[in-house]
Amino acid sequence: MTSPTEEAIGGNGAIPIAATGLSKSYRDRKVLDEVDLRVDPGQVVGLLGPNGAGKTTTVKALLGMVHLDAGDATVLGRPVGDPAARRALGYLPEKFQYPDWLDGRQVLEAHARLIGIAADVRDNAIADALRLVGLAGRGDDRVSGYSKGMQQRLGLATAILGRPALVVLDEPTSALDPIGRREVRDLIRTMRDRGTAVLLNSHLLGEVEQVCDHVVILHRGRIVHSGSLADLAAGVEVRVTLDRLNEEALAVLGGFGRIAARDANTVLLALDDAAAVPALASALVTRGHGLQALVPLHRSLEDVFVDLVGPIGDGEAL
């Protein structure tokens, strides 16, 4: 038997986030340009991008806080802006602050009332949320006495309170130390295991890499990549060193992918298919090219990310 607090606030099986063509400009500056985003039930989606890429604007648009110029979006099956869309949604804002004249439990109690958690299970739900974020025992302390990290944990507790169907976390570890970051990653995994969909907004590649099933990379308001992490890292690079790098050898290499760089007898080849390494070796050997070395290179998410967003411009930072 499940205890009352273990019952999630249902999303009625609706798609947590379905958004197409989200566009928003501030004066002449386009901050969102035709952004499509989908989060399925139980999926953890990472929204990644340098500062100023439009991540927070996307999230705020989905929560009805920023009005869109164009685009359609539904959250848990309801159009954005409709308060009912936020019934089974938890949110940790990027700029989090909670009334410092209340204690942690009172903050959660107010949120519990706002989402309509019944009075008889409220205390259990609050205790559950405090425990999951590592604030058990600190609930009766005033927020004014909390460190920044504890305030962020309290924000996480409000976001997961009542086990919502969708949790939106905007830079959830910005104020946390490495241990806190690991705990948040574990918390996200726990939520996923419970069937909660998570939209994780982050500029921390490692964070996204470790917990997300799907990554959307945003740059200057546009999506530059959307897919699974496996897709993203699929393009493997190999370093090929031959006795002599002639036109014929280059033609063979070109048949397997794109030549990213070359010098006298070495090329850096971005393979179209990661599984083609043996075929490449055999093609070079059969045609008599003296193969000195063929080294597959691991591309980290960071390499991919930098390739996609290019050099970081003014006002942007990783």
Place this chain on the structure above:
Amino acid sequence: MTVVRLTLREAANRKVLIVGAVVSVAFLVLFWLGFSIAFNSIESPSDPTDPAVGATIMTVLGLYAVQFLAAFMAVLLASGAVAPEIDSGRLHAILARPLSRTSWLAQRAGTFAMLAACYIALMSGAILLIAASIAGYGAIAPWRGVALLALEVIVLVALGTALSVRFSALAAGVIVIALYGAAWIGGIMDIVGTALDNITLQRISTGVSLVIPSDALWRGASYYLQSPAFLIAARVEADTGNPFAGNAPPSGLFVAWAIAYGTTWWLLADRWFRRRDL
């Protein structure tokens, strides 16, 4: 009602209520002391209406001070109703809940309006009770007077809230206080215009009261809060009048205007808040 509860708790924890209560009690004690000393010093009045005149002038001045305190309280609360909540990020956590912006704003500003209206009702009630117990003071229509005072602070809360959606707390507060000051000058112009029989001054005053009806509402309220004996004396002798108070009841049209004025600012506040990106 959660936002009402949160707002009340905020007022309580930010010491607004306790400081307000301490200052108000001190003010009432001072009023009681001053009123009793002054009233008892009118021992052998040369004119039988003198005690009523003295009591009325003192009571009206006391009520004027209460009105002034309540107006400032209303302005300070309302001008910080929205902008600091957005800037701090506190609002984002709350509005991510199934709560419409209209509901949040109505609960928050409504709580401030209720606090200011309760404050003015309690304080003016206390002043009238002190005057009644010492001098047997009776106002013409105390309920009407207090209702108009409550309307004044509610109008100020609506105006302050609307400006707080568009401007910082400081800017919104400065604007409303400047308007309140302009209304006060408008009131003086009305008194001077009436005394000098100058129609231009009276018209300017009327214009000001339409732009910001706070002082005209006070003058309307003060008419009802004076004693009947005082007003009769004031009609008989032109020099007996109270420069802070009105000599005529407010017109129904003006009261309707003040209600429409407050409602309009409230609707604007709601509209601006719903349209704004947070």
